[in-house]
Amino acid sequence: MSSTGIYFVRHGETAANRSFRFSGAIDLPLNKRGSIQASNCYPTISQLDFSAIYCSPLQRARQTASIATGGRLNRPPIIIDNRLVERSFGTIDGKFAPFAMRKVWDYDSSFIKSHYGEETLLTLELRVEDFLNMVRQQHSDQNILVFSHGGVATTINAILNENHVRSGYFFKHFHMKNGDIAYFAL
Numbered sequence: 001m002s003s004t005g006i007y008f009v010r011h012g013e014t015a016a017n018r019s020f021r022f023s024g025a026i027d028l029p030l031n032k033r034g035s036i037q038a039s040n041c042y043p044t045i046s047q048l049d050f051s052a053i054y055c056s057p058l059q060r061a062r063q064t065a066s067i068a069t070g071g072r073l074n075r076p077p078i079i080i081d082n083r084l085v086e087r088s089f090g091t092i093d094g095k096f097a098p099f100a101m102r103k104v105w106d107y108d109s110s111f112i113k114s115h116y117g118e119e120t121l122l123t124l125e126l127r128v129e130d131f132l133n134m135v136r137q138q139h140s141d142q143n144i145l146v147f148s149h150g151g152v153a154t155t156i157n158a159i160l161n162e163n164h165v166r167s168g169y170f171f172k173h174f175h176m177k178n179g180d181i182a183y184f185a186l
Contacts, residue, residue, distance in 0.1 A: 004136055004186040005143040007048055010150055011056075011064040012037035013178040021096050023060075024118070024151075025088035030063045037179025038067035044181055045069060051142040052076050054131075056084040056149060064179075065147040078147075083131040086149035087124050090117025121155075128155040136186055150176050156184050 012034025016023035030038065045068050055065045057080045065078050092100050104110050104118050111121045135144060157174040176182055 003141055004139055006135065006156070006184040006186065007045075007050060007143060007145045008153055008156065008176075008182045008184060009041055009045070009064060009068060009145070009147045010153055010176040010178055010180050010182075011058075011060040011147060012067075014060050016094065017178055019096065020098065021094060022089040022092050022100075024086050024093040025058070026093050027059045029059050030067075034060065034064070034178060035067060038064040041068035041179060041181060042070065042072075045145065046072055048145065049143060050076070050145040051139055052144045053078045053147070054081045054084060054144060055079065055147040056086065056152070057082055058085055058149070061147045061149065068147070069145075081131060083127045084146065084148040084152055087119045087151040088117075090114065090119075092116045092118070124151065124155055125159060128152055129159055132156065132159060132186060153182060157182075160184055160186070 012030045014023055014028040014034055015031050016026070016028055018031060018033070041064070053065065053069065053076050055061050055078050061084070062078070062080070069075050069078070089100075089104060092104070100116060103115050107121060109115075110118070114120055153176045154174050161174075
């Protein structure tokens, strides 16, 4: 039985996070608080044992990875992987749209249907599942470090913890704050 695991870090805060705007696929930098959150990850990360580092291509995740692993001697290079990008929210990316939050994250409503041109939850699950399969194959019995986004973390949790595949139960009950670190056993 494999003991492959993922240490997952959600990127630090951005101005869009602070103002409750959909940031999705928009490439935003960390704000001052986000940089501090990334720095606060360093003491934990410096104590972890991992064989590889993967990161979303979006600036906020890359900045978090750079800050949170900075100064660690002999760390593996950071590998950018497009499968770790946050879910695009289509026409509401960048908008303050609390009315849309429930609709786009509702598993039953948004699993195969796009309301605002956003990536469907099925498409998100399939690309994250593809990443997890690669991790299982290339990093069997190892831990890796991943810097990505809340939607990707929630999707990993759903894939790994669903009693019935694609039922959405755990999808509705998992959330990581900016700068949080979680562990997922594959």
